[in-house]
Amino acid sequence: MMMKKFMNFMEQKFVPIAAKIGAQRHLVAIRDSFMVMMPLMILGALAVMINNLPIPFFQNFMNQIFHGEAWKGFGGGIWNATFAILSVCISFLVAYHLANSYGKDGLSAGIVSLASFFALGALNTPDNIAGMSSQGLFVALIVGIVSAEIFTRLSGNKHLVIKMPDGVPPAVAKAFAALLPSMITISLFALVYAIFAGFNMPNIIGSFYEWIQKPFMGLANSYGSALILALITPLLWFFGLHGGNMVEPLMQTLNAPAIEENIRAIQAGQIAPNIVNKPFFDVFVNIGGTGATIGLIIAIFLVGRKSKSMMTVTKLSAAPGVFNINEPLMFGLPIVLNPILFIPFILTPLVLVTTSYWATKFGLVPAATVMPPWVTPPVIGGVLATASWQGGVLAAVNLIISILMYIPFVKLAVREQQKEEGKSINQEA
Numbered sequence: 001m002m003m004k005k006f007m008n009f010m011e012q013k014f015v016p017i018a019a020k021i022g023a024q025r026h027l028v029a030i031r032d033s034f035m036v037m038m039p040l041m042i043l044g045a046l047a048v049m050i051n052n053l054p055i056p057f058f059q060n061f062m063n064q065i066f067h068g069e070a071w072k073g074f075g076g077g078i079w080n081a082t083f084a085i086l087s088v089c090i091s092f093l094v095a096y097h098l099a100n101s102y103g104k105d106g107l108s109a110g111i112v113s114l115a116s117f118f119a120l121g122a123l124n125t126p127d128n129i130a131g132m133s134s135q136g137l138f139v140a141l142i143v144g145i146v147s148a149e150i151f152t153r154l155s156g157n158k159h160l161v162i163k164m165p166d167g168v169p170p171a172v173a174k175a176f177a178a179l180l181p182s183m184i185t186i187s188l189f190a191l192v193y194a195i196f197a198g199f200n201m202p203n204i205i206g207s208f209y210e211w212i213q214k215p216f217m218g219l220a221n222s223y224g225s226a227l228i229l230a231l232i233t234p235l236l237w238f239f240g241l242h243g244g245n246m247v248e249p250l251m252q253t254l255n256a257p258a259i260e261e262n263i264r265a266i267q268a269g270q271i272a273p274n275i276v277n278k279p280f281f282d283v284f285v286n287i288g289g290t291g292a293t294i295g296l297i298i299a300i301f302l303v304g305r306k307s308k309s310m311m312t313v314t315k316l317s318a319a320p321g322v323f324n325i326n327e328p329l330m331f332g333l334p335i336v337l338n339p340i341l342f343i344p345f346i347l348t349p350l351v352l353v354t355t356s357y358w359a360t361k362f363g364l365v366p367a368a369t370v371m372p373p374w375v376t377p378p379v380i381g382g383v384l385a386t387a388s389w390q391g392g393v394l395a396a397v398n399l400i401i402s403i404l405m406y407i408p409f410v411k412l413a414v415r416e417q418q419k420e421e422g423k424s425i426n427q428e429a
Helices: 001-022 026-052 055-066 072-082 082-102 106-119 134-155 168-178 179-198 205-219 221-240 243-267 280-284 293-303 308-322 327-332 341-361 380-388 389-428
Strands: none
Touching: 026 072, 026 082, 026 134, 026 243, 072 082, 082 106, 082 134, 082 293, 106 134, 106 168, 106 179, 134 179, 134 243, 168 179, 179 205, 221 243, 221 280, 221 341, 243 280, 280 341, 280 380, 280 389, 293 308, 293 327, 293 341, 293 389, 308 327, 308 389, 341 389, 380 389
């Protein structure tokens, strides 16, 4: 009875609000922008992992071959092409996707955002590059959104559009149409920079990082915030909403600076400070997909064989599940709106966050510094993310925990299914 009331309340009050948030154009633009950057971020993290692989034999062997550490220039070059320009790319992509969602010229909006980002002082940092890396990520997101909003609105003003004669090539006409909106938008950001500089604060991005971004990252790095993130995603999924896509903008905004800060700490011979990041969830919590459903698949193979329908769906879902794709299980079993599987689906990630966070906090497992592809199979992902065998052991322990948590509920689901089948047979008779 309580479960029924809870589900009715969530369906009436929570789901409509969550659906609106998930479709909010600014969040969608941020999510899509990070999806475009994902291959570069994975490549950059892997290159840095190779450069700093904690295997003395490997390091000595490479140093002997290259007569020093010149071989690390390969990984350094890749880092310069990925994480070092992350904010620059994001400022362009967010504006591009946002303008497209309004039906405006996304390419022009992206270029204007890029210029606005530099007008705001992206290069005016002590080393001239910090603003372009993940340190400038929050500012890049703000610039991308604000510049796109200004540009798209100015572009819709007929008094600001310079119309060219009919014989002019379309590309030239398009450029002149965007000329005045572009000039105004970029000038506004340059004016903001001049005002801050007038108050003796020329390094806007560095100041923003120290005052806002860094404290926010520290807050998000807590055990409590990890529990909240682990709760929200499966809760949304349970009601049929793609929780991963909805939480992704926040996760990626926190993830890139956290990973880069971890990398810098390890390079300096220090302990990585950020436990909570995207690979932390990918390899230790969401093993097999949201809700640690690889544990559910194995639990069904162990104790759910009496249910032909569950076994059929599980057999079809097993191969994708190994690569952390669990949509077939979500809608085929189903897990969505399944009151019996609701409890382990919600609780298992919370338990796995607890084991993973404190195992890392107490130094039993290194913090994640590498972002493996999200389709990396369980246990292997733990090894890659932490560049250690301890990460693989923790992932294996979490896998066992997830199986044990799902087993009693699979038994209960099979029993209830058999009761329903028995009722149907009696009614037919």
